[in-house]
Amino acid sequence: MQLHSRVQWSEELIAILTIRSGLASRNLPPALFASFHDWVFTLITNKRRTNWTNAFLVAAIGASTVFSTGCATTTTSNTARTGTEQLLISAAIDRAFSNVQFNDLAGYSVFIDQQYLDSVDKGYLVSTLRQKVLSSGAKIVSAADQADVILEPCSGGVGTDSQESFVGIPAIGIPGLPIELPEVKLASRSTQMGTAKIGLVCYDAKTGLTLGGGGEATALTHNNDTYVMGVGPFRSGSVLDQREQAVGFNGVGGSFMSGLTRVASAPVKMIDPQHSIQPFTPAARSTPASQIADLPTLDYLRK
DSSP states (O other): OOHHHHHHHHHHHHHHHHHHHTGGGTTOOHHHHHHHHHHHHHHHHOTTSOHHHHHHHHHHHHHHHHHOOOOOOOOOOOOSSOHHHHHHHHHHHHHHHTTSOGGGGTTSEEEEOOTTOOOTTHHHHHHHHHHHHHHTTOEEOSSGGGOSEEEEEEEEEEEEEEEEEEEEEOOEEOTTSSOEEOOEEEEEEEEEEEEEEEEEEEEETTTOOBSSOOEEEEEEEEEEEEEETTEEEEEEETTHHHHHTSTTOOSTTSOTTTGGGOOOOOOOOSSOTTSOOOOOOOOOOOOOHHHHHHSOHHHHHHO
8 A cells, every 4th residue: 555545545534533423513622633633644654564454443443433423412492382282272262253143243332341251362362252243344442331232251161182092002010020011002193172162242331231142152173193003193183274274384294195185375365455444645755854955055945
């Protein structure tokens, strides 16, 4: 083996060792890294060794590259509540309100009294209720003395539940020994359910008499994650369509079967063209002070 080929080969091996062992990513001091480089370079380019000695060194260094591995970690964080949980609750609220005849409020001034409402995602519940009342043709006022009708919502139960089931062998403990046989799952399903029970009552703002019997609107939603022989999740449920219609959905974490037939998300319309609103007319633009300072006095007065 010629010296120049040994030099070239040693430089390549040092580069492989550096990458494989993670030395470059461990922020070693430059002096220590230079010492490692010189030691390997001298060890390989020594002309007094035989080919068998070189072969042994190559095998030893090659084996060290297999076991001297480097690693890196990435820090991630999640919200206290998962997106699926919040989606199940909001979808259950939407379904509950879809079973209420808000058209009965058309033409009235309505005040929404929230004093007896206490639930998870109260903000979304109240905002959705306001949107339903406005869509019915009613007017929302900010005080009870300005209203014809007072609408009083309350929560009978807004939350989630979960259950798990599987087909296989459960974990079995061995009597007298502090060990147990691990469970074997051939197929498993994890189900999370959302529940929304919302009570509503309307009464006359002037007399305090009820305008109807009122009642409760109840709705359920669910999300299923199924695994077969460890492969999955295969997702199904009542909120899957909302995931697949979301902007940016690319099939990750969704259903394999319905991913190809998903419907694109429709844009949200803020103002219907049939409603005429006086548009904002900006004031006439004036000449900036910096431009006035640059103009001759007579030219400015002529403008």
